[in-house]
Amino acid sequence: MGAVTTPSIRADVKNLNFFYGPKQVLKNISMPIYENRMTALIGPSGCGKTTLLRCFNRMHDLYATTNYQGQIILHPNMQNILSSEIDPMEVRMRIGMVFQKPNPFPKSIFENVAYGLRVRGVKKKSFIEERVVKSLQQAGLWSEAKDRLHSHATDMSGGQQQRLCIARALATEPEILLLDEPTSALDPISTAHIEELITELKKDITILMVTHNLHQAARTADYTAYMYLGELIEFGLTDKIFTTPSDTRTENYITGRFG
Amino acid sequence: MSNQRDPILKNIRRRKVVDFLFSLAGLLSLLFALVTLLALVVDLAVTGVPRISAEFFMNFPSRFPEKAGILSAWVGSLCVMLTTACCAIPLGVAAGLYLEEYAPKNWITQLIELNIINLAGIPSITFGLMALGIFVYKLELGQSILTAGLTLGLLVLPIIIVTTRESVRAIPNLIREASYAVGASKWQTIRYHILPYSSGGILTGVIISLSRAIGETAPLITIGALTFVAFLPTSPVQSVFPFVSLQWLKDPFTVLPIQMFNWLSRPQAEFHVNAAATGIVLLLMTLVLNGVAIYIRYRFRKKMKW
Structure with a gap:
């Protein structure tokens, strides 16, 4: 995993509490997100890992009765993206997200990737085309998609659809890429394909990924955070978390005693 | 065993x-x-x-049953339907979209929703009475095509609102989140995704509501539609400047079901034949409209996969 020197910080979660109505789902979470590294969030179902991920692009703002306390500071300009003074649209323009279930729009492959640019009001055709090609290449979908850019995205296989969603997120060059169990709905071959892709992507982009699959975290992540019942139990280098965890709860989970 | x-x-x-x-x-x-x-x-x-023959469609009503036709009635029905569609579609779709996408989910919204559903069940003659009071007397729109269109528009508005909401709700949240996640605004999400993906359902609702409006008689009689009309509304295209005219909106009119009712209420059996023929025309129009609605729904179902 080769993180010899500590990399610079891209985002910093500080004392984050999150509530669905009266119910507290995240409890006082603090952790760094390192630049051009991949951080995995692991933990049993209902531990709040997806909730934490969705704080990073203010997805919770779409629904009533959700409430943030605390901060997520985005480096280097030290902006608190949870601040009510920052429009969630701005946050989402800077931080991209790929969902658990592939969710391409029922439009053409090209339009799916171009959508992020279109909503920003980009009109220049050559620029959009260039970006679409580049994003599809980055997402490892170019060779399969280049001859059918204008066919329906929903006609593709599940794995292709998920890579299309990654391309859609990459097209706007996000500062951080959020992945919410991106392979849980896919077959093993597509999963391997996407893991390879993630390993390639993290050279240039900061990635935060939720995963159910411990092996996936061990294979792909530089840093791992173990969450349990809304708390962050342990955060550290993936190697260390998986070989010598300092908390017994982490150890129990890693060794498969529960979860 | x-x-x-x-x-x-x-x-x-x-x-x-x-x-x-x-x-x-x-x-x-x-x-x-x-x-x-x-x-x-x-x-x-x-x-x-x-x-049913070409003359039946091209003749005005007459006191000789064999000469009588439904020209003024079908033209009237067409004009009224056009007016109804023009006022009910934008209002209904906008209201449905607002309720589903913008309105906060609280008890006031729920109360409004409940009332809209109830509104769809109100006897149509009540709408006629209301229209007589408001459109004819208060706003002085007269016993005109405009009044009729507005009345039927209000009558079918709840149907359009409800079907709009249902087809908007059928779009999975995943799609909305995908759109918001790249930084889209609410309007962009509606404009590029919600409206296009629900337009099949909305269109179906619009056509169903028009096929209901086309058969409505009671509210139009209440606002004073004529039962014997031997003239056509003013042509919308004029030979003098400005070449288009909206005068037809202010003209008196009759519609197919009223024409049918009028013939049925006469004692001569020959007129009853005319009524039956008009009934067939109405029935065919409704069938065609519903057929189109089913076809559109089928086409969109095939196109939309999530």
Whole structure:
């Protein structure tokens, strides 16, 4: 995993509490997100890992009765993206997200990737085309998609659809890429394909990924955070978390005693 | 062993008899409804179809039954439907979208929703009374095509709102989140995703509501639609500047069901033939509209996969 020197910080979660109505789902979470590294969030179902991920692009703002306390500071300009003074649209323009279930729009492959640019009001055709090609290449979908850019995205296989969603997120060059169990709905071959892709992507982009699959975290992540019942139990280098965890709860989970 | 099995078999046989009896009862009920309907349509067709000819469509009503036609009635129906669509579609779709995408989910919204559903069940003559009071007397729009269009528009508005909401709600949240996640605004999400993906359902609702409006009689009689019209509304295209005219909106009118009612209420049997023929025309129009609605729904279902 080769993180010899500590990399610079891209985002910093500080004392984050999150509530669905009266119910507290995240409890006082603090952790760094390192630049051009991949951080995995692991933990049993209902531990709040997806909730934490969705704080990073203010997805919770779409629904009533959700409430943030605390901060997520985005480096280097030290902006608190949870601040009510920052429009969630701005946050989402800077931080991209790929969902658990592939969710391409029922439009053409090209339009799916171009959508992020279109909503920003980009009109220049050559620029959009260039970006679409580049994003599809980055997402490892170019060779399969280049001859059918204008066919329906929903006609593709599940794995292709998920890579299309990654391309859609990459097209706007996000500062951080959020992945919410991106392979849980896919077959093993597509999963391997996407893991390879993630390993390639993290050279240039900061990635935060939720995963159910411990092996996936061990294979792909530089840093791992173990969450349990809304708390962050342990955060550290993936190697260390998986070989010598300092908390017994982490150890129990890693060794498969529960979860 | 067979002694032990006997009561079980008997039990099964008894329950199967009940099964059979119920399916028989269901089939008979279905046949009763279908046969009655079929008998009505066949009776109407046998009386009316021979009367349908090009002249029947091109003639004004007349006191000689064999010369009488439905020209003013079908033109009136067409104009009224056009006005109805123009006022009900934008209002209904916008209201439905607002309720589903923008309105906060609280008790006031729920109260509004409940009332809209109730509104769809209000007897149509009540709308006629309201229109007589407001459009005809207060706003002085007269007993005109405009009044009729507005009245029927209000009548079908709840149907359009409800179908809009249903087709908008059928779009999975995943799609909305995908759009917001790249930084889209609410309007962009609606404009690029919600509206296009729900337009099949919305269009179906619009057509169903128009096919209901086309058969409405009571509210139009209430606002004072004429029953004998031997002239057409002013042409929308004029030979002098500014070449288009909206005068037709202010003209008096009649519609197909009123024409039919008028002929039915006459004592001469020949006029009843005319009424049957008009009934067939109305029935065909409704069938065609519903057919189009089903086709659109089928096309969109095939296109939309999540």
